[in-house]
Amino acid sequence: MVGAQLVALLIPLFPLLGFLIVALNVKKVSHGFASTVACGSVLISFILSVFAFVQLLGGTPSIEVTLFRWISAGGFSATMSFLIDPLSSLMLLIITGVGFLIHVYSVGYMHGDEGYNRFFSYLNLFVFFMLLLVMGANYLVMFIGWEGVGLCSYLLIGFWFKNQAYNDAANKAFIMNRIGDLGMLLGIILIIVNFGSIQYTEVFPKASSVDAGTVTLITMLLFVGAMGKSAQIPLYTWLPDAMAGPTPVSALIHAATMVTAGVYMVARNNVLYAMSSATLEMIVIIGLATALFAATIALTQNDIKKVLAYSTVSQLGLMFLALGLGAFTSGIFHMATHAFFKALLFLGAGSVIHAMHHEQDIRKMGGLKKYLPVTYATFLIGVLAISGIPPFAGFFSKDEILASAFAHSKVVWAVAVIASLLTSFYMFRLLFLTFFGNTRASHDTIHHIHESPKSITTPLIVLAGLSVVGGFMGVPEALGGSHWLSNFLAPVFEPSKGLIEAHHLSHSTEYMLMAVIVLLTLGFIGFAYSRYVSKAHVPAAEGQISSGLQRTLYNKYYVDEIYDAIVVKPLYWISSVFDKVVETLGIDGLVNASGKAVVEGSKTARKLQTGSIGFYIFMMVIGIVLVLSAVFMK
Structure with missing residues (x-):
C-alpha cells in the first residue's frame, strides 16, 4: 500500500517537474531536450497511472494519501490530499495517455515555432493541473486544479500572442470561465457551511442529513461551474473561439483535459446530484438544448476546427444529458470514447492544416485523400466513431445515452436522436469536402x-485503434457483453443508485432502437454523400449565403452579437461613466485638489522666507509678545 501511495504522489509530480525544468531554462535548452523532458514526464505519469489502475483491478478499493494539513481554523480543517478510486483512475489514464500522444504529435506540429520550448512547458503545466483536479480528495484541491486548467487554457489559446484576435479569444475563455467558477466557489462555500468539511469521504455520507433545498442549491451552483468549464448554454461561446491556439492545444482542451472537468465534477458528486431531482432535470434540459443547438450551428461552419469545436459542445451536451438522467456510467463512458475519437479528429485536422500550409477553410480543400492517405484513413475512423457506426467506440457509448433517454422520455429521446443524426451529417460533410472530389x-x-x-x-x-476498440469496455448485456466499465465504476456510483428511479428496457426494445438509429444514421450519411460527392456541392463563399436560416446558422444564431449588445457594450458604457464621473471627477478631482491646496499653501508660506535678518527678529519679537500676552491673560 505504501508503494501505491508513492505512485499517487509521483503521478502529478512528473509533469510539474517537466514544466519547471523547461520553463526555467526555456531559452537555454535545445528544442530536442525540451520536448524529450515534456513527453517523457507525461509518459512516466501514464505508466504510473497504469500501475495504480492495476492495483484497483487487483482488489484495492482506493488509494488515499495526505501530504500535509493545509488549513486549520476552529473546527474546520483542509488537507492537501489525493484520492485514486475507479473514477479518478479512469480519468488519469485518459489525461496521461491521450495527453502523451498529443505531446508526441506536438513535436512535429510545432517544429520551427519560435515559442517551441514555452509551448511544451505550458502543455506540461496543463496536464499537471488536470491531474490535480481529478486526484484531489477534497473540493479545495479540485478547485486548485480547476483554476489551474483555466489559467493554462488562457496561456495556450493566446499562445501566438502577437495576433490580437488570439489574445481576444484567450480573454474570452478566461472571463467566461470566471463566471462559471464564481458559481462553483459559492457551492463549495455552502458545502463548508452545511457539512463542516470539504473531504469527499466526509461530505457524501452526510448528504442525507442536509436539507433537500440546500442540496439543490449546492448542486445548481456547482453545475454553473460545470457549464463554464464544459461549455454548456449559456457559457459555451468561448470554446469555438478557443481554436485560436495551436491545434494540439485544441485536442488537449477538447479531448483530455479542460472540457471533461465539468463532466467529471458532476459525476464525482453523484450522491449530491441524485438527491436533487430539480437539478437533474435542469441538467437534462441544458444538456439536451446544448447538444441540438451546437449541432445545428456545425451544419454550416466551414473552418475545419470550428466544425469540430461545435461537435465537442454538442457531444458534451449528450454527456450531461446522461448525467441528468442519472446514467452516470453512460456519461463517463461517452466521455472516455469521445476522448479517443475527438483527439483523433483534431489531430487529423491539424495534419490537414499542416499539409495545407495553415489553410483551415474546407471550401479550399477537396481531394486530399490521395495526398494524405494515413490522415484520411484515421480521420475516417474518427468520423465513423463520432457518428455512432458499429462497432466503433462512439456507437456503444452514444447508444447507452439514447437508451436511457428513451426510458426517461420519448420526447427527450427524439431530440437526442436528432442531435445525433445531425452529427453524422455534418461530420461526413466535413470528411467529403476535405478529402473527396476535386x-x-x-x-x-x-x-x-x-x-x-x-x-x-x-x-x-x-x-484510431482506440476509436475502434475503445467501445468494447462498455458492451451492454443486450449485445452479449457484461459492461465491464459499469462494474468497474460501481463502487463510485453505487451509493446514488437507490436515490434515482431506475428505468430498464427489454433487450428487444434495445435492439429495435439500435437498428432504427443506425439505419437513420446511414440515411443521413447517404444524403451527405449525395450532396457533397455526387453533386459536388461546395458551400457558398463569404457574403453569398442567400437563405435566411442558413445565414442564421452560419452566424451561430448571432449569440455573440446578442451578448455583445446586452452584456459587453452596457458594461463598457458603465465603465466609461464610472471613469469620467467617479474616477476622473471624483477620485482624481479630490486627489488633484489636495495637491493644488498644498502647492498654493506652499507658495503663500514661502513668502515668509525673505532672507532678511531684521524681518526674522521682528517676527520673533511679535511672537514672544503674543505668547506672553496669552500667558498673562490667563
Whole structure:
C-alpha cells in the first residue's frame, strides 16, 4: 500500500517537474531536450497511472494519501490530499495517455515555432493541473486544479500572442470561465457551511442529513461551474473561439483535459446530484438544448476546427444529458470514447492544416485523400466513431445515452436522436469536402502537399485503434457483453443508485432502437454523400449565403452579437461613466485638489522666507509678545 501511495504522489509530480525544468531554462535548452523532458514526464505519469489502475483491478478499493494539513481554523480543517478510486483512475489514464500522444504529435506540429520550448512547458503545466483536479480528495484541491486548467487554457489559446484576435479569444475563455467558477466557489462555500468539511469521504455520507433545498442549491451552483468549464448554454461561446491556439492545444482542451472537468465534477458528486431531482432535470434540459443547438450551428461552419469545436459542445451536451438522467456510467463512458475519437479528429485536422500550409477553410480543400492517405484513413475512423457506426467506440457509448433517454422520455429521446443524426451529417460533410472530389486548393499549395511526418501520423494511428476498440469496455448485456466499465465504476456510483428511479428496457426494445438509429444514421450519411460527392456541392463563399436560416446558422444564431449588445457594450458604457464621473471627477478631482491646496499653501508660506535678518527678529519679537500676552491673560 505504501508503494501505491508513492505512485499517487509521483503521478502529478512528473509533469510539474517537466514544466519547471523547461520553463526555467526555456531559452537555454535545445528544442530536442525540451520536448524529450515534456513527453517523457507525461509518459512516466501514464505508466504510473497504469500501475495504480492495476492495483484497483487487483482488489484495492482506493488509494488515499495526505501530504500535509493545509488549513486549520476552529473546527474546520483542509488537507492537501489525493484520492485514486475507479473514477479518478479512469480519468488519469485518459489525461496521461491521450495527453502523451498529443505531446508526441506536438513535436512535429510545432517544429520551427519560435515559442517551441514555452509551448511544451505550458502543455506540461496543463496536464499537471488536470491531474490535480481529478486526484484531489477534497473540493479545495479540485478547485486548485480547476483554476489551474483555466489559467493554462488562457496561456495556450493566446499562445501566438502577437495576433490580437488570439489574445481576444484567450480573454474570452478566461472571463467566461470566471463566471462559471464564481458559481462553483459559492457551492463549495455552502458545502463548508452545511457539512463542516470539504473531504469527499466526509461530505457524501452526510448528504442525507442536509436539507433537500440546500442540496439543490449546492448542486445548481456547482453545475454553473460545470457549464463554464464544459461549455454548456449559456457559457459555451468561448470554446469555438478557443481554436485560436495551436491545434494540439485544441485536442488537449477538447479531448483530455479542460472540457471533461465539468463532466467529471458532476459525476464525482453523484450522491449530491441524485438527491436533487430539480437539478437533474435542469441538467437534462441544458444538456439536451446544448447538444441540438451546437449541432445545428456545425451544419454550416466551414473552418475545419470550428466544425469540430461545435461537435465537442454538442457531444458534451449528450454527456450531461446522461448525467441528468442519472446514467452516470453512460456519461463517463461517452466521455472516455469521445476522448479517443475527438483527439483523433483534431489531430487529423491539424495534419490537414499542416499539409495545407495553415489553410483551415474546407471550401479550399477537396481531394486530399490521395495526398494524405494515413490522415484520411484515421480521420475516417474518427468520423465513423463520432457518428455512432458499429462497432466503433462512439456507437456503444452514444447508444447507452439514447437508451436511457428513451426510458426517461420519448420526447427527450427524439431530440437526442436528432442531435445525433445531425452529427453524422455534418461530420461526413466535413470528411467529403476535405478529402473527396476535386482539389480546390491553389496550384502552389497542391504542389507542396505531402503526408505529415511520423511524429504526427503515429499518434493518429494509435488513437484510431482506440476509436475502434475503445467501445468494447462498455458492451451492454443486450449485445452479449457484461459492461465491464459499469462494474468497474460501481463502487463510485453505487451509493446514488437507490436515490434515482431506475428505468430498464427489454433487450428487444434495445435492439429495435439500435437498428432504427443506425439505419437513420446511414440515411443521413447517404444524403451527405449525395450532396457533397455526387453533386459536388461546395458551400457558398463569404457574403453569398442567400437563405435566411442558413445565414442564421452560419452566424451561430448571432449569440455573440446578442451578448455583445446586452452584456459587453452596457458594461463598457458603465465603465466609461464610472471613469469620467467617479474616477476622473471624483477620485482624481479630490486627489488633484489636495495637491493644488498644498502647492498654493506652499507658495503663500514661502513668502515668509525673505532672507532678511531684521524681518526674522521682528517676527520673533511679535511672537514672544503674543505668547506672553496669552500667558498673562490667563
